[in-house]
Amino acid sequence: MSETVTQTKSFGERILEQPGPALVWVLGLLILGALEMGAIAEVTVAIVSALASAFASLGTAVLGGPVLPSISGSIAGGLESAATVAAGLPDLVSRSVIPNQGYQTPDGVWHGTFLGLEPKYAWLLRVALVYGYMFVFLWWLWRGYRTYVANYRTADWTPRDDMVRRLRSHSWGKFGMVVVICFVGMAMFAPTVSPSTGDQNMYNMNAHDIQYFDEETGSVEEISVLQANFQSASQGSGSQNVGLWQYDEFNRFHPFGTLTSPGQDLFTFMAYGARISLLVGVVAISIALVLAAGLGMITAYYKGLADLTVVFVSDTIQSLPSLLVLMLASMVFSHHWLGKIYNGGLLLAVMFGIVYFPNMWRSIRGPALQVAEEEWVDAAKSYGQRSSTTMRKHMLPYILGYLLIYGSMSIGGVIIGTAGLTFLGFGINPPVPEWGRAISMGQAYVTTPAWHISLLPGLLIVVVVTGFNALGDGIRDAMDPESEGEDTSAGVGATGGGA
């Protein structure tokens, strides 16, 4: 009976019994959190205000007028003060702690940068700190999981353990995971890792001034960012070019060089662009996955008419030329409120989700039908389990892995598709940065010294898409040991192609 006693303990009781490891972990988490308190608060506020403004514009669009202006006004006010508070919180790796913008006087001394370092070193330090922090944080979360498994979990083995073990020994999958983490980090910390800021570099160039040392006048001058950018734009000729790892004449450091007129910093553009790509990709894939998973389980569970209906709908969608549909939708909705949210980003995400779901559903359908045939599904029915619960408990866990595989493999396709559409002039409108636009801007200069404008975004897209595919491969092999060692291009997942 002694075993009975140990087994009835709840999670809380098990922690109380042996608090050491849990305490250590929570303490570590608090320290890590404290270092980035400001960023965490800022991100939270940013998300809330983005949501609030989306709702407000939705309300405006749907009801034809501002909804309850006083309320939205007070919310906006509250958010603003929250943002101020958030900005005041300590933040180890923010740009204000390690500034990289400044000017150099003839004596070689840098003014305004972190500890008077050269801007490129200040920037490098900041980027290194951001990524370092991020990886330490993720590692700490992983350690938390290990601590839980080692000390507090009741089961000494679960089927998930095997998957985790297989994923850990899958180097191609781990490579993909690292690439994906770097990409997500770039998007999340775009304001911090960029040499400039989005507002300064893209949205509001005229509202910002910078100081620089003018050799002609021999004094420190002020110039608006707009003008400075115009003068430092890469135009492909030797004198009119700011390439990789160079300073422009205003003492600004451009790790990836500058864009063509109006001459934004390419790295900043890319970092903010990563946000768009990630957002469109994640939203599109989430829509596709939710549709595919929900319909996949319903069709597998009920079969018959439900199945036929979905087959018909998905066939219809698949028979349309998706690229044309996407272009058409961007055109038609370009002046509609839906097309204005995030400069077309949301519209694109929704359209991609709809275009991608039939394929996803078809891929999910086989596994879903298979698990619906399992006797445990019948067993659940035999004791009267509700069908929705049966699907969630007895079917979803078995197709979740497939969802992850197809999701990570298709997100690359969405990223390429978004870039492609933007390249063609549809998709995401300026000034919201999108990698495809950078490629199209640099297209005329590929044979000139300004080759970096097209090449770097192009390379990055390839790397990111490969990373997502590698992660998908890793997950697939972790889920299904039989496919281990197989040719990675064969097997379940189709690689994500263009739109």
Added chain:
Amino acid sequence: MSELLQEDDPATNENGPLVEVNGLKTYYDTGGLFGSNPVKAVDGVDFAIDRGETLGLVGESGSGKTTLGRTLVQLESATEGEVLFDGTDVTTLSGSDLKNWRREAQIVFQDPESSLNHRMTIGEIIREPLDVHDWPNFSVAVDDPEDRSVSVSGDGIRADPNESADITVELAGAGPSIAVRDALAMNADSVDVSVSEQSSSVSVSVSVAVSKAQLRRAHVRDLLETVGLREEHYYRYPHQFSGGQRQRVGIARSLALEPEFVVLDEPVSALDVSVQAKILNLLEDLQSEFGLTYLFIAHDLSVVRHICDRVAVMYLGHIMEIGETEELFQNPENPYTYSLLSAIPEPDPTADRERVTLRGTPPSPRDPPSGCPFSTRCPVKIRPEAFRDVDEHTWESVETLREILRERENREMGVRDHAKALLGLETGFEDFVDVAEEVFTRNGSLEAEGVATEGLDDSARIERALDDIDPVAREPLKETIELVLADKESRAHELLVETFESDCGEQSPEHHSVSDSGRTSYCHRHRSEFDDTAVAFDDLLSSAE
């Protein structure tokens, strides 16, 4: 269950059978897209299962036995007929009535690999039914010597008089005395009862200090022990167990809701022989411990003989014979049962039953034969008067040819065949002469009989092949062959049927009572004008010698 029984008329017969099945049919694919033939998996069965007994259900795969079992627990919906459980027709239940009834009838599945969700721990698996039904419901029975009207409030609900209550409150004596049912892992101290008595009514308020979650966990642990597993298995996953252990888990899950009736769908056929006996013993122990009623589905006849009180033999959706196990095994009355039993090696070498091999495979349940379902394969099928005395080879040839034509008539025609038929093009038999030769010659071909086929044209070949056939049957067979060669296959089939058919293929038999113990058999041979099965088989086997 409680509501269910209250709705019932009080005439619910406690002594009658627990399960009574009347005219039950379960068809699949009814009203399909093209109005195709449904699969008649269960095609009209009647039987009853008494309380506490084990009824075996045997048959080849495809006989519909599993579908029948699944229909009894409402995993399939019946197309026609009724399933009376304690007098209630459960095929008409839906919604919460159906859910409540499900507690009473559970099923143990065949494949322990597939019946347990691998992503859940054993504890979660066994606990799930309890969570679904919010077990225990703390039903309170009040024992009032003055028989006043009783109302229950608080954690408890009023118990159904037909069910054993979770908590029993006895009002006699000084204070109320409380008793808790054994299946609940708590003692009476955990229950707090306050009673307010009026002259004509009593209201009882119950509060329970133990949480339902705790009781469920304890119940699951009890179940684990009951089926021969250990408490610490609670947090393990199915993959960590052997097949036999997993089947124990499946059994524990089916018992969690304390059912009265359990369908055992080939519960040991996926297990090692060494484990089978243990599981069978466990099932027997559980039956006597909990007073369970079993429907034991199996294809292994020796297992059935070991564990079942009565046996039903199923073929193509029909129950061919049903009766007491020993009696049926020792003295089968139905030709199908007879053939089936003769196929298993007789443990008693002195037994004089000889082996009968069945010809062909069972017909598709989409197109069952008319008349007796066994008529296409029955070795002792009744012959029409005129052919009663033809030799065995002739009869066999006729039956084989009929089967070939029948199958061709029922085969699934592809689009091409349909198109050809529409255009009046030939869809016919390409090598019919070869087939005829093979069917009619004693040794399988003319060559094997030493006849030189060289130079013989088709009609001559057929003429020679028919030499082996009894003269009485030659004429109609020749005519049939000519029709087939003239591409009039369906006419040919009709002719064969007209000439050689008896009651077996024309009328459905009746369920004749064949012994004092109530055994019935579905066969025309029990009519007084025909020989009994045993006699017919004796004749058959002696003629073969």
